[in-house]
Amino acid sequence: MPAAIKTRKSNKKAAIPEKVELADNALAVLKKRYLKKDKQGNPVETPEDMLRRVARTVAAAELIYDTNCDVRELENEFYGLMARLEFLPNSPTLMNAGRELGQLSACFVLPIEDSIESIFDAVKHTAMIHKSGGGTGFSFSRLRPESDRVGTTGGVASGPISFMRAFDVATDVIKQGGTRRGANMAILSIDHPDIERFITAKQQAGVLTNFNLSVAITDKFMEAVRSGADYDLVNPHNGEVFASRKARDIFDKIVNLAWKTGDPGIVFIDRINAENPTPHLGRIESTNPCGEQPLLPYESCNLGSINLSRMVKGNGKKSVDFDKLGYTIRTAVRFLDDVIDVNKFPLPQIAERTRQTRKIGLGVMGFADLLIDLGIPYDSPEALATAEAVMGFVQSESHKASEELAAIRGVFPAYDGSIYDGKVRMRNASCTTIAPTGTLSIIAGCSSGIEPHFALCFTRNIMDNTRMIEVNPYFERAAKTDGFYSEDLMKKLAEGSHLESMVEVPDDIKKLFVTAHNITPEGHVKMQAVFQKYTDNAVSKTVNFPADATVPDVEGVYLMAYKDGLKGITIYRDGCKADQPMSTGSPKSDSSSVRPEPVEGSKIPAAPQPAKPRKRSKVTTGFTEKVNTGCGTLYITVNSDDTGVCEVFSHLGKTGGCAAAQLESTCRLASLALRSGIEPASVAKQLKGIRCPSIAWDGGKSVLSCADAIATVLENFLTARESLATRDSQLVTPPGGNGHGEKKAVKDLGLVKNIAGQCVECGSILVYQEGCFICPGCGFTKC
Structure with missing residues (x-):
C-alpha cells in the first residue's frame, strides 16, 4: 500500500512551505525549549530542521507494516501539516523525536499500591518520566489512612498526604530538559478516610506546589449530596467502614477550598469508567496532570492538536473548510498512531500497556480565533453550535480514520469483541482529547485550546527590561479596519483597562472580542x-x-458540571492562589504585587510604597523561629513596625565564618527590601528554593538552604496573617452558612483581574488556563 493518505477528501495537495512562518515569540520559544542545542546551549537546528526530524522519525513507523511503502511521501505529508502550522504533536514529540532520548508521550499514569516498595518504585518511575518531559498522574486511594496500623512493624501508617510529599520533593529536583519542573496529578477517592486532609492539603502556601489535586467523586456520593444523606468512608486496606460523614458537609468543604485556593478540582470517576474502552483491563482511577486524559495504570497517551484558525475558507462570508479539516484529521490520526510504534517508552510496563490499547488524543486549538474569523462571539448560542459542528466532525472523522487503519494494521491488541457488542473496530482504543496547548499555540500563533482569549493586549519583556506591547492580530486588524486603532488604546488595554470601558470601540467589536473574564462561569x-x-x-x-x-457561585458551577455530563472540572478565582503575585501588567507597575487595601475592622494596616526605605522604628515586635538546616540550627527573627514587616534577622548556631557573613548580608538586603515597601511574599519568593550542598529536614519538610529557611519562615508568617485577616473580615462563608442559603458577598480586595502572577523567566504576566500557569510571552509553563 502506498504511504500517502488515500482517504483524504481533497485530491489537491497543499504546498509544502520552504520556510515556516513564525512570530518572533514563537521563534524564541522554539530556540529556548525545542531546537537541538550544542554543548554550549546554542541551537544547532532551525525550526524547519526540527519539523523534518520529527516527520522523518514518525514516518519510519510505516515500514513496520509495509516494507515497500514510499516513506518519503508520507514524511512530506507529515512535514507539510506541521510546517503549515495546521497540526502540531505534543511537546515531547517535537523535542525528542529523532534524538537519543526518543520519549514522545506527554501523559502517564502510574499505579501506587499499599506498600513501601510500590510507593517508592512509583517515586523512581516518576523521576524517570519527568526527566524525559512527561507529566504523571496518580491515585493515592489504595493507601491505608493515616494512623492505621501497619502489621509488619507494629507502627502506624503515614497516610497518602505524607507520601505525596515524597513525590513533590522528587519533582522539585528533576528538571525536564533542564528547563522546567514536571507536573503531577494526585487523585483521592471521596470515600477514603483521609479525604478531608486531602481536600485541605494545599490550604497552606508552598505545600505540594508540584501537584494538582482532584477528588474522585462517585454518582452515589452526588446522590447523597442531593438528598442530604450520609455516606461511608471505607478503609482501602481492609474494606471496613471507617466512619460515616454527611455528604453535604464534605461537598461544602471541597467547594470552599476550591473557592479559596483553586484546589481541589473534581473528577466524576463513575462517568469516566462508564466510557472506559477497556474495562476488562481494569478500572480507571487517575488522569494526567491537567485532567483531560484518564488512563489505566502504566498507560501513556500521545496528544496532538489541529489549529482551527487555519481551517477557514472564504474572503467575505467565511466558513469552516470541512474538506481541509477532514484531511488534516485523517493525517493526524495516522501520525499519532505511528508515534506509538517509534516511541522509546521510559518503562517496559508503559510500553506494553500503551501498545495494548494504542490510545491517541487528537484535539484542537485556535477555537477562539476560528469564532472571531467567522464573526461569532464566544459567549453566544452560535458559538455553541459551531463547537458542536466542528468537534462532532473531528470525532466522527477520527473514528473513521482509526477504523481504516484497523482494517490494514489490525485493531488494538487489547480489543475484546465480547464486550463491544458489535461496536466499531478501531485501531485505537480512544482517539480524541482536548488538551492544554499553551506552548504549542504560541508556536502555531493561535489561541489556546478551546479557551477564549485571556487578553487582547499584553506587555512582554524582550531583553534588558525592554518591554513590548503585543496585540492580538485579529483585534489589531479589526481596530485598523474600523479606524479606532491607536498605540495609546493598546497600551491602556495592556495595562489592565477593559475593552467595554473604551468609548471609541464600536459595540459590535466589544461583543465579538469578549475575553475570558467577561464570560459567565456558566458560559x-x-x-x-x-x-x-x-x-x-x-x-x-x-x-x-x-x-x-462567592462560594455559592463555585458550588453552582460544580453542580452544573455534573448535570451537564462533564468528566471533571477546574475552577480558578482571581487571587485564589496563596502565592500569587498580583501584578497589574503595567510597564510602570512594581514587579512584586498589588497590595490589597485593608478590610474595614482588620488590625493589619496596608503598607505604603515609599520611594526610599523608611527608617527603622525604635521599637518593633516580632517572633523567632528555630529551623534545622544543613549548616546547623538557624534562629530566624521576623519583626514588624506600625507599617508592616520591616526586618529579618538570623543567627546560626555555628557562629562566625563565611556562612554567618552570607546570612548577615542576606538578612540586611531582605530587611532593606521590606522597609522599601516590597511585599514579604516577593522577598520570600526570591529566597525560596535556593539550594546548597547540605539539605536538611525540619518538621517533615526539606530545607534546601539557609535562604530557603528564611523564605519558609516568612511564608509561615504570611499564612498566619492571612488567617487573621480572613477571620476578622469574614471573607469565607460564615459558620453555619456552608455556602448555602443567602449569598454572602465577598469583600472586594482590590485584586486586579486577568492576572495569575509574573513569569519567572521573562517577567510577563502569567495566565491561568487549562489547569496550568502559562506565560503568553515566552511560553513558560508550570506544568
Whole structure:
C-alpha cells in the first residue's frame, strides 16, 4: 500500500512551505525549549530542521507494516501539516523525536499500591518520566489512612498526604530538559478516610506546589449530596467502614477550598469508567496532570492538536473548510498512531500497556480565533453550535480514520469483541482529547485550546527590561479596519483597562472580542460540555471566576458540571492562589504585587510604597523561629513596625565564618527590601528554593538552604496573617452558612483581574488556563 493518505477528501495537495512562518515569540520559544542545542546551549537546528526530524522519525513507523511503502511521501505529508502550522504533536514529540532520548508521550499514569516498595518504585518511575518531559498522574486511594496500623512493624501508617510529599520533593529536583519542573496529578477517592486532609492539603502556601489535586467523586456520593444523606468512608486496606460523614458537609468543604485556593478540582470517576474502552483491563482511577486524559495504570497517551484558525475558507462570508479539516484529521490520526510504534517508552510496563490499547488524543486549538474569523462571539448560542459542528466532525472523522487503519494494521491488541457488542473496530482504543496547548499555540500563533482569549493586549519583556506591547492580530486588524486603532488604546488595554470601558470601540467589536473574564462561569461550563459530548477522553478547560465570586457561585458551577455530563472540572478565582503575585501588567507597575487595601475592622494596616526605605522604628515586635538546616540550627527573627514587616534577622548556631557573613548580608538586603515597601511574599519568593550542598529536614519538610529557611519562615508568617485577616473580615462563608442559603458577598480586595502572577523567566504576566500557569510571552509553563 502506498504511504500517502488515500482517504483524504481533497485530491489537491497543499504546498509544502520552504520556510515556516513564525512570530518572533514563537521563534524564541522554539530556540529556548525545542531546537537541538550544542554543548554550549546554542541551537544547532532551525525550526524547519526540527519539523523534518520529527516527520522523518514518525514516518519510519510505516515500514513496520509495509516494507515497500514510499516513506518519503508520507514524511512530506507529515512535514507539510506541521510546517503549515495546521497540526502540531505534543511537546515531547517535537523535542525528542529523532534524538537519543526518543520519549514522545506527554501523559502517564502510574499505579501506587499499599506498600513501601510500590510507593517508592512509583517515586523512581516518576523521576524517570519527568526527566524525559512527561507529566504523571496518580491515585493515592489504595493507601491505608493515616494512623492505621501497619502489621509488619507494629507502627502506624503515614497516610497518602505524607507520601505525596515524597513525590513533590522528587519533582522539585528533576528538571525536564533542564528547563522546567514536571507536573503531577494526585487523585483521592471521596470515600477514603483521609479525604478531608486531602481536600485541605494545599490550604497552606508552598505545600505540594508540584501537584494538582482532584477528588474522585462517585454518582452515589452526588446522590447523597442531593438528598442530604450520609455516606461511608471505607478503609482501602481492609474494606471496613471507617466512619460515616454527611455528604453535604464534605461537598461544602471541597467547594470552599476550591473557592479559596483553586484546589481541589473534581473528577466524576463513575462517568469516566462508564466510557472506559477497556474495562476488562481494569478500572480507571487517575488522569494526567491537567485532567483531560484518564488512563489505566502504566498507560501513556500521545496528544496532538489541529489549529482551527487555519481551517477557514472564504474572503467575505467565511466558513469552516470541512474538506481541509477532514484531511488534516485523517493525517493526524495516522501520525499519532505511528508515534506509538517509534516511541522509546521510559518503562517496559508503559510500553506494553500503551501498545495494548494504542490510545491517541487528537484535539484542537485556535477555537477562539476560528469564532472571531467567522464573526461569532464566544459567549453566544452560535458559538455553541459551531463547537458542536466542528468537534462532532473531528470525532466522527477520527473514528473513521482509526477504523481504516484497523482494517490494514489490525485493531488494538487489547480489543475484546465480547464486550463491544458489535461496536466499531478501531485501531485505537480512544482517539480524541482536548488538551492544554499553551506552548504549542504560541508556536502555531493561535489561541489556546478551546479557551477564549485571556487578553487582547499584553506587555512582554524582550531583553534588558525592554518591554513590548503585543496585540492580538485579529483585534489589531479589526481596530485598523474600523479606524479606532491607536498605540495609546493598546497600551491602556495592556495595562489592565477593559475593552467595554473604551468609548471609541464600536459595540459590535466589544461583543465579538469578549475575553475570558467577561464570560459567565456558566458560559464556560456550557462550552466545555459541548466539546465533552464529542470527545472520547476528557476536556481541559478552566472556568474563570472574578475575585468577588462567592462560594455559592463555585458550588453552582460544580453542580452544573455534573448535570451537564462533564468528566471533571477546574475552577480558578482571581487571587485564589496563596502565592500569587498580583501584578497589574503595567510597564510602570512594581514587579512584586498589588497590595490589597485593608478590610474595614482588620488590625493589619496596608503598607505604603515609599520611594526610599523608611527608617527603622525604635521599637518593633516580632517572633523567632528555630529551623534545622544543613549548616546547623538557624534562629530566624521576623519583626514588624506600625507599617508592616520591616526586618529579618538570623543567627546560626555555628557562629562566625563565611556562612554567618552570607546570612548577615542576606538578612540586611531582605530587611532593606521590606522597609522599601516590597511585599514579604516577593522577598520570600526570591529566597525560596535556593539550594546548597547540605539539605536538611525540619518538621517533615526539606530545607534546601539557609535562604530557603528564611523564605519558609516568612511564608509561615504570611499564612498566619492571612488567617487573621480572613477571620476578622469574614471573607469565607460564615459558620453555619456552608455556602448555602443567602449569598454572602465577598469583600472586594482590590485584586486586579486577568492576572495569575509574573513569569519567572521573562517577567510577563502569567495566565491561568487549562489547569496550568502559562506565560503568553515566552511560553513558560508550570506544568
